[in-house]
Amino acid sequence: MGAGLAGLHTARLLARQDLDVLVVDRRRSLSAGIRTTGIFVRRTLDDFDLPAHLLGPGVRDVLLYPPSRRAPIRLTSDRDEYRVADMAGIYEHARHAAESAGARVQLGVRYTGITATAAGRSGITATAAGYTGITGHTATFEQAEPVRARFVVGADGARSRVARDLGLDVNRRMLVGAEIIHPVASTTSTPAFHCVLDPRVAPGYLGWVIDDGRHAHVGVAGYPGAMRAGVRHLLDTFAADAPGGVAPAGPVERRGGPIPVGGVLRRIACPGGLLVGDAAGAVSPLTAGGLDPCLRMSELAATVTAGYLRTGDEQLLRGYDGGAFRARFRGRLLLRQVLAGVRSPAAAEAAVAVLRTRAGRAVAARVLFGDGSFPDVAPRLAVTGAS
Template structure:
C-alpha cells in the first residue's frame, strides 16, 4: 500500500511526487522509460515567469534569450522583437529530469523505471516491470503520463482530443557572436495551424515544426526535412547524429474533468498547455504545486480531492482558444504573407509582444508556486495506512 502512485516521470510527475514526499507521504513514481534522460519530447523552453518563480538548476539552463524574430512563409520582411529582459531560456531537459529525480529520491520517492501502467486490477493498479507484473494499492493515482493519458481513461476523466504533432532536431554548436534568438516561421503549409522554429542560444540549436497531423501535404517528416534545410535563422548544417524529438501537443485547453475520488491528472494529461503558444512547462510546474496541496489535504483529512476543477479554470483559456481557432482557420501562405506587414506596425508589435513576452500563466488560480518546496513534516493524521 502506498499513499500516491504517480504515473509518468516528466517534470509534472517528478515535481508532484517530490512535493508530496516532502510533506511526509509515501509516493511511488513509475515510468515506462528505462532512463529518464532518454526519449525527451519537449523543446524545453522556459519563460520569464517560470524562471522567476521556480528554482531550476542554473547548470541545466542555456543562455538568456531576449529576441524573437517572426518570419513569413517567404522568409522576407521578418519582424524582430527585442525585450529589455530575459524572456526565455532553453533547458537541458535530460539534465533537468535527472536533477529532479535526485531531488525526488532524496525526498523519499520510490522510482520504478521500465515499468508500464496497465490499469485497474481489483482494488489496485496493475504494473508491468522488469520482474513481471504486480498490483499496487494506492490511496490516490496521479496521471502525469502525457497527452494520450492511460490514467485518464482508467479514472473515467476527460482525455485530450485536440492535438498537434511536432518534431525537431537538437545539436550543440560552437559559441558564436550572434545574439541568442528564437526564430518563428509562420507558414500554414510547412506548419499547419502552428509554426516552425529555430532556437539558437549560442550553445545549442533546436530546429522543428509542428501542426495538425492531417494537414501536412507530405507528412511531418518531410516538413521537418524542409525546415532543417531552408528555415531562416539557421546558420549551421544539421549533423546526421543530431538528437531527434517529437510527440503530440494538446491544444484544446484544460480539460473539464481532471479529478475524481481516486486521483487526478497533471501536465499534458490534463491539457494544461496554452492553446495558442503550446507552452506547457510553466503550467505543469504550477499545476504540480496545486496538485500537491490538493492531495496533501485529501490524505490528511481522508476526503476526496477538492478544489481541483478543470471546468472552473477553463475560462482562463477562452481568449487563447479563440486565437487557436483563428490560427487553425488560416490555410493559405499568401494570406499570411499579405497580412504580415501588419505585424511591423506599432499595434502589430504590441499584440505580438503581448503574446510572446506576456506574463500570463495557466492555471492562474493556483497556490504559491513554491508550495511543493516546503520541508517534510510528520503526518497530522495518526493511524493512516502506510506501505
C-alpha cells in the same frame, strides 16, 4: 504514473508531506524519449528554482517570418525571455529531488491498467519488479506481488491511459510536433528565437529555430490532419532552409510527439486519482508551451492530493476543477481557433503584415514576452511544510 517534469515535481511535493510515493515510468532512462523543446520562459525562471548550470544563455530577440521568409519582424526585450534547458539533466535533477524527499522512482515499468478492489476503489496494474506499498487501491506488477495504493496521479502524457482508466477527460485537440537538436557554431551575433508562420510547413502553428549559441532546436508543429506530407518530411524540408544560419556542427538528436492545445480538461480529478501535465491538458492553448503550466498545476495538484489523503474529504478535490480553470483561457482558445484557420500562405502573409503595425507589434510582444500565456490556475499554494 510518468517521470516527466510534472510527475517528478508532484512526487517531490507529496513525499515531503511524509506520504508514501512511488513514481513509475516505462522508459529505462530519463534521457530517452524526450518530447519537449525545453524552452523555459522568464516567468518560470523567476518563480521556480531551476538549476542554472542546466540552462543555456538567455534569449532576448525574437524574429517573426512570413511564408516568404523576407523582412522578418524583430522584437527585442530588455530582459532574458527564454532559456533552453538540458532536459535530460533537468529530469535527472528532478528525479534526485524527488528521491531526496523520500519518493521512490522505478524506471522500465509499463503501466497496463487500473483494477477495482473489493471496496470498490480503483488501483493500478503495471509491469515491473515487485513492490508492496500502502493500502487502499490494489496494483499488480507482472510476475510480482500486488501494489496497494490509495491514489493514482496520471502524469503519463497527452494520450494518458490513466485518464481513461479513471474515467476522467482526455485530450482531443492536439498538434503534432517534431524537431532536430544539434550543436552549432552560431553565425548570429546574439542568441535568437526564429518563428516562421507558414501553413505549408506547420498548418495552424509554426516552424521555429531557437539558437542560443550552444545548440539549435529546429522544429515544426501543426494539426495532424493538415500535415499531409508527414511531419518528418516537413521537418527535414524546413531544416534544409531554416532561418538563422544554424548548420549542424555535430550529432543530431530528433524529438517529437503530440501537444495538447484544447486547454485544461474539465474533469481532471476523482476520488481515485488526478491528472497533471500534458495528461491534464496543462499546456498554453495559444503558444503550446507546457513547462510553465505543468509546474504550476503540479503544485496545486500536490496541495489538493495531500489534503484529500489526510482528511478523506472529497470536497477538497473540487479545488482541482478543470472546468473552473477553463474560464480563464477563453481568449487564448479563441486565438487558437483563429490560428487553426490560417491555411494559405497568402493569409499568413497578411497576418504578418498586420503584426508589422504598431498595434500588431504590441500584441506580438505581449504574447511572446508577457506573463499571461498561461495564467495562474489558483493563488500560489504550497503544500504544508514544503518551501
